[in-house]
Amino acid sequence: MxxxxxxxxxxxxxxxxxxxxxxxxxxxxxxxxxxxxxxxxxxxxxxxxxxxxxxxxxxxxxxxxxxxxxxxxxxxxxxxxxxxxxxxxxxxxxxxxxxxxxxxxxxxxxxxxxxxxxxxxxxxxxxxxxxxxxxxxxxxxxxxxxxxxxxxxxxxxxxxxxxxxxxxxxxxxxxxxxxxxxxxxxIANPAKPILMGGPPPVFAPMDLQKLAVDIPLDHINQLKSQYAKETGERCSTFDVVLAKVWQCRAQAIGLHPDADVRVAFAASTVHLLKDVLPEGFYGNCGYPLTVSAPSGKLMNASLVEMVGLIREAKNSLGTVFSKWMAGDPEADPFRSPPDYGLLAVSDWSKVGFHELDYGWGEPIHVAPIVDDNPFMATCFFLKAPAPKQGVRLLTNCVVREHFGIFHEMMTKLE
Missing domain, CATH: 3.30.559.10 (Chloramphenicol acetyltransferase-like domain)
Incomplete structure (x- = not known):
């Protein structure tokens, strides 16, 4: 047709x-x-x-x-x-x-x-x-x-x-x-950072494969309840879903046990600048946080351990952001070029797109349209399309030889 x-x-x-x-x-x-x-x-x-x-x-x-x-x-x-x-x-x-x-x-x-x-x-x-x-x-x-x-x-x-x-x-x-x-x-300009030497990075293209997975709300709530029961603390939907994606990907790509497997996501810094930013500010105001752990550790880590690593990174935001603004090169979020060990995550589930109602009802489906990027593994968090409840993940993050394992592990979360 x-x-x-x-x-x-x-x-x-x-x-x-x-x-x-x-x-x-x-x-x-x-x-x-x-x-x-x-x-x-x-x-x-x-x-x-x-x-x-x-x-x-x-x-x-x-x-x-x-x-x-x-x-x-x-x-x-x-x-x-x-x-x-x-x-x-x-x-x-x-x-x-x-x-x-x-x-x-x-x-x-x-x-x-x-x-x-x-x-x-x-x-x-x-x-x-x-x-x-x-x-x-x-x-x-x-x-x-x-x-x-x-x-x-x-x-x-x-x-x-x-x-x-x-x-x-x-x-x-x-x-x-x-x-x-x-x-x-x-927003003040940061102090001039120390320039890092060396040749420019060389990016190798990767044959990344796409996958869409819906994580039901019931399963997400079970994971959050499990974390609360074992720690006495609460965690977010983003924390538990990211933990599972991070671990599934680490197990699928099977890097050397000592190699770092990383996830990076933009963390809002509006609250850190609340004394200077006006209400209604709509500019960029975030810091790319990176969470890293050796592949070997992630293979068999518990949910509590995985979420703990993510929450520890989020809790460090104030410190690393202050260092970045002070020009500390160690806090430069762009100092390490992307490679296969890095997964870049974008959370679209809470930016308001899914609630836009012109008078005929909310959207049945919202999605980014992203050109194939062979140089960076990516994952988008969206709300699951109605009538489903939960999170939809749009991933483009493993090469063809690892896709079968990743697909099998991710569909177990559905």
Whole structure:
């Protein structure tokens, strides 16, 4: 069966009222080279009546308080800034000649090219757009919102806050429930770190394989109860699920017992800067924490031991973040290049995407659309699609020869 998507009426959505002009500074976290990439995602809804028209108007209203989003990135004095030009967000309306059921509700792997449901970039004369959006309506009445956003403007929580405002405008609110605040200048630049010598790292491509696994809420609660019973302490869903993924992967890839197997994830540092950051801050504000242990130790470690390592790293956040800000090279989270021993984890389950309701119900499915990266093993945490409860893991983290074992071990968690 062939599928066709017709894209019509591409345009720039500008703020509905006049907004401030001028340049705004980005923080050093926004300007990190690791932040300059587009984050692509799809948000799938089972029903909507002329959603493109509703969202187009809501975007225009949301861009009044969030006016920097309608601007453009610009260089000033050798540093990246946001020029508040009010030129707008690139918006595409589209229609599909098939139903969501025909393409399995756009579950991954996609049954249609991602280019069909994500907005294409505007013409060459429209550059440095911060956000792009496409709303595609299906024959069944469902729709998908495809978003491309530049991470330099903010992380998942920041874009989640912006999209929550879009939803609020769509549902008739006159102002956001939380007013956005810029505040990037409140984050001081760190002391200049000591430069590490040596040649640049050489990255070897890996034949990484994709796997999606749903971890039921009942199983997660059993693991959390087990941890509480053995330690007298509580732990989070993220802690126990990450512990299991980390161990399953370590057992599957079977590195030398003395080789380190690592997991890395972004930990929010907003609470550490609460005295200087304004309410409504939506910029990047995190530190990549890495948890490491020898392969041999992870092979037979208990749940309590695995979770304990993760919680110990999380508890050290204040210390390592302070050292990083002071310029300590040992606290530089990017000092060790990625290799097969590292798993990079992104938690999308709590950034607000799954709760966005334009008036027809919450999304049935939210997912990142990630190009194949042969240089880094990755794992995304999402909410399991309705009616399931729990966590959906999207992994691209083991090579073909280890995939069978990893798949078998992970499906035991389902």
């Amino acid at each position: 062939s599928f066709s998507v017709a894209k019509v009426a591409p345009e720039l959505i500008v703020p509905s009222k006049a907004t401030p002009t001028g340049n705004l500074p980005l923080s050093f976290m926004d300007r990190l080279p690791t932040m300059r990439f587009m984050v692509d995602s799809i948000h799938v809804y089972s029903h909507g009546e002329e959603p493109a028209e509703l969202i187009r108007g809501a975007l225009s209203k949301a861009l009044v308080p969030y006016y920097p989003m309608a601007g453009r990135f610009a260089m000033s004095g050798g540093e990246l800034e946001v020029a508040c030009t009010g030129e707008g967000i690139w918006f595409v309306e589209a229609s599909a000649d098939f139903s969501l059921e025909d393409v399995n509700n756009l579950q991954l792997p996609l049954a249609v090219p991602k280019e069909d449901i994500l907005p294409y970039f505007p013409p060459e004369d429209i550059k440095d757009v911060i956000m792009l959006m496409q709303v595609t309506q299906f024959k069944c009445g469902g729709f998908v919102v495809g978003i491309r956003s530049d991470h330099a403007m903010g992380g998942g929580a920041g874009f989640g806050a912006f999209m929550q405002t879009v939803v609020e405008m769509a549902r008739g609110r006159a102002a956001p429930s939380v007013m956005p605040a810029w505040g990037r200048e409140a």
